[in-house]
Amino acid sequence: MTDKSTSSLDAISAAGLSGGGSPLRDTIMSMKPHDIYEVARIGLGMDDVIPLWFGESDFNTPEFIKDACKQALDDNKTFYSYARGVPEIRASIIKYIKRIQGVEINDARITMPGSTMLSIVLALECLITDGDNIVCVSPIWPNISQATKMLGGEPRHIRLEPRDSGWYLDLDRMFDACDARTKAIFINSPGNPTGWIATKEEQLSILEFGRKNNIAIISDEVYNRLVYDGVAAPSFLNITEPDDLVFIVNGFSKAYAMTGWRLGYMIAPEFMMNQLLMLAGVNNTGAPVFTQYGAVAALDHGEDFIKTMVDHCRNGRDIMMKATADSNRIKMIKPAGAFYAFIEIDGMTNSLEFAKHLMATAKVGLAPGSAFGEGNESFVRICFAQEPATLETALERLTAAL
Numbered sequence: 001m002t003d004k005s006t007s008s009l010d011a012i013s014a015a016g017l018s019g020g021g022s023p024l025r026d027t028i029m030s031m032k033p034h035d036i037y038e039v040a041r042i043g044l045g046m047d048d049v050i051p052l053w054f055g056e057s058d059f060n061t062p063e064f065i066k067d068a069c070k071q072a073l074d075d076n077k078t079f080y081s082y083a084r085g086v087p088e089i090r091a092s093i094i095k096y097i098k099r100i101q102g103v104e105i106n107d108a109r110i111t112m113p114g115s116t117m118l119s120i121v122l123a124l125e126c127l128i129t130d131g132d133n134i135v136c137v138s139p140i141w142p143n144i145s146q147a148t149k150m151l152g153g154e155p156r157h158i159r160l161e162p163r164d165s166g167w168y169l170d171l172d173r174m175f176d177a178c179d180a181r182t183k184a185i186f187i188n189s190p191g192n193p194t195g196w197i198a199t200k201e202e203q204l205s206i207l208e209f210g211r212k213n214n215i216a217i218i219s220d221e222v223y224n225r226l227v228y229d230g231v232a233a234p235s236f237l238n239i240t241e242p243d244d245l246v247f248i249v250n251g252f253s254k255a256y257a258m259t260g261w262r263l264g265y266m267i268a269p270e271f272m273m274n275q276l277l278m279l280a281g282v283n284n285t286g287a288p289v290f291t292q293y294g295a296v297a298a299l300d301h302g303e304d305f306i307k308t309m310v311d312h313c314r315n316g317r318d319i320m321m322k323a324t325a326d327s328n329r330i331k332m333i334k335p336a337g338a339f340y341a342f343i344e345i346d347g348m349t350n351s352l353e354f355a356k357h358l359m360a361t362a363k364v365g366l367a368p369g370s371a372f373g374e375g376n377e378s379f380v381r382i383c384f385a386q387e388p389a390t391l392e393t394a395l396e397r398l399t400a401a402l
């Protein structure tokens, strides 16, 4: 006797109702984890590895932040809540931005869907469809290009130029790369991996260009407190009107040593809030609730910790600058912000193979330049927010390997 369900499946497949091919999207099937993971994959779980591949310091999250989160758990802040973030975190964000940037932000412009990365994805989801492009300053953190491609878009990289005075952005080249399918300009300042910082004048030119040409701006300011001069890097918050099509993202990972918490927020035009709320709903239904109370403590009481973090990074930067000045094979442009040394190694032409080899033989994990877009094959990135002894050992191993 024929099994009825099997025969109807056979009929569907005979009729070709599934389209005959795989239901999996070509776009996704043609992508792979980026090159930093290729290196981390070898090193994770190995003994005696110095892991400098990811963008995080060796500091633990401060106790006062963990305590606030533990208290929230004890208070049973464990239910579904506001997808835009609990009222307390939105109030703290408003106070913090007023204190640090001197700008009054309306609560209706704030959303906290989860991590900074998730905020970026939501902004891109509002903008990109098949065939669109975004123009980005590169070298650039690989996730931005991947998120664009995932949506069927094309990331166009405008590479910063290395100059004696630091990394330089040619705005004309950037504007020339925009066309009718350009939906956004993506700026990450201070930048990963270069530490480049956009000036207020550059930000104003980009804002003006975006306004004139109906191009959105995504400003990734997750490193904006990790600067070696002043309190914070110039922010689009200081120059945008509330209804400019500008998505400003920030988060807790870097300045507060909270990478594992997956917490970030976005300031966007109020007229986008319903859409962002809907997208937050389908992506994550907001950031985990009890963690948001840790973030409140970070914003309200985190200034001393940020100072300690910046001093720690400054030490790391000095160690890197000295080591590269003493080397005849390594060059490094002094980063103005963030916590990375993006070093160029003379004679090295395949950064991924080099980083894998270094990992396997010297047990030092670096991020290969290839992950950050074209033109970076002779570079590797080192996260220098580490104890001096750790960095010095890593540099000894690197020098020996070279």
Ligand SMILES: Cc1ncc(COP(=O)(O)O)c(C=O)c1O
Pocket: 055, 115, 116, 117, 118, 141, 188, 191, 192, 220, 222, 251, 252, 253, 259, 262, 263, 264
């Ligand atoms: C430029 C940039 N943007 C965003 C993020 C993501 O931050 P989060 O950990 O809060 O998602 C990172 C993390 O490395 C980053 O380097």
